[in-house]
Amino acid sequence: METRKIMGDSDRYLMHTYNRFPVVLKKGRGIKVWDTEGKEYYDFVGGIAVNTLGHCHPKIVIALQKQAQRLLHVSNLYHIEPQIKLAKLLCMNSFADKVFFCNSGAEANEAAIKLARKYAKEHHSSERFEIITALNSFHGRTLATVTATGQEKFQKGFEPLMPGFKYVPFNDINALLSSINKNTCAVMLEPIQGEGGVIIPSDDYLREVRKICDAHNILLILDEVQTGMGRTGKLFAYEHYGITPDIMTLAKGLGGGVPIGAMLATEKGSSAFQPGNHASTFGGNPLVCAGAIATIETILEDGFILDHCNRMGKYLMQSLEELKNDYPSQIIDIRGKGLIVAMEVNGDGMSFVKACLEKGMLINCTAGNVLRFTPPLIAEEKDIDRLIDILEEVMAR
C-alpha cells in the first residue's frame, strides 16, 4: 500500500524524464539493496558506475558524518580544505596538474569544452573552435554536451544545437585524420563508449589519436565520467593505453555516491582559465569532497580494490562466455574491461532487465540490446555466480 502511494506521488509530482521500474529502493549495503516491500536485490547497476565501493560503505558514511558536523558548505570565495586535499590526491595519481570541481559529468564536460575553446583562441586563432567527437558517444544532457554527444536520439527536439561540433566513427583513425582542419581545437572521446553499448576500441586507437593530436597541436579530452575511478581495473582507463590526455573529466564513481564532477588538465591547458572565466557555486563543496576523498583513498589502499576489480571482471567475462556457449542463439557478444562488462543479446534487452528485476537482480540495458553490468568494485565471486544463475534462468525460459 505504502509503495503504491509513493509511486502514485512519483507520477503526479515528478517530471516524466525517466521510465522507472515499479520499485522503490529504500536501503542498501554492499552490493545489495532493498525495496519498500522488503524485497532484496543484487545491484549490478551500481547507480550506473556510481556506487564504486557498494552501498553505504562505512568509510564514506563516516567521512560524510564527520564533515557534516564540521562544515557543509562555504563559497569558493575562500580556500576549502577537503577540496584542496581531493585535488592533490587526483593530481598525484593522474597525468593532471590542476583540477576544477563541479557537480556532474555534463558539467565537467562543459568545463572541458570551455577550457579547450579558450585555450585554442589564446594559443592559435579565434577561428579555432571545432571539437571532434565520436558517433555513438555520450557526453551529457546540457545543450553543449548533448551536441557533443554523437547520437541524434538525444538531440532531437532541442535544435538549434551548439555550433562547432563534428562527428567521426569511433575507433576509425582515418576518419579522424580526414576530419581535422585548421579550425580543429580538440578531440573529445570516451576511452570506452559506455552508453553507446560498452564499445572497446582497438589497443592502438588512443595511441594513434594522441599522435594525431600532437602533430596538429590539438587538445585531447578524455571523458572518463564512466570509465574513471577504478571501473576498468586501473584508476583511469587511459592508463591501459600508454597515453595521457590533456584534459580529463570525471563524475559518476568519483564520489562513491555523492554528486561531484571534476575536470582535470595539465598545467599548460589549465592556464587558459583565469579568475572570472568559469565557476560553480557548489563545485568542490566540503561535504561531497569528503565523500570523494574517502572513496579514492579506499580505492588506492594497497591497490586491493583495483586488483580485485581486475580479477572479478575476468571472472564475470569468463562466466558470461560459458553462458554464451550454452545459449549461442540468444547471446551475440561478451565484452568488457574490469567491471564494465556487456552482454549483447539477440532481441530486446529490456525484457531481460525486467525478468532479472523480478528475480531480485538489477541490471541495465543500453543501446537497445546490450545488457551492461557495472556492479560495485567490491562484488565477489558468489555475487557473480548469482547473476549468472539468474541470467541462465531467464535464458532457459
Ligand SMILES: *Cc1c(COP(=O)(O)O)cnc(C)c1O
Ligand atoms: C553519465 C555520463 C555523462 C553525464 O554525466 P551526468 O552526471 O549525468 O551529467 C557524461 N559522459 C559519460 C561518458 C557518461 O557516462
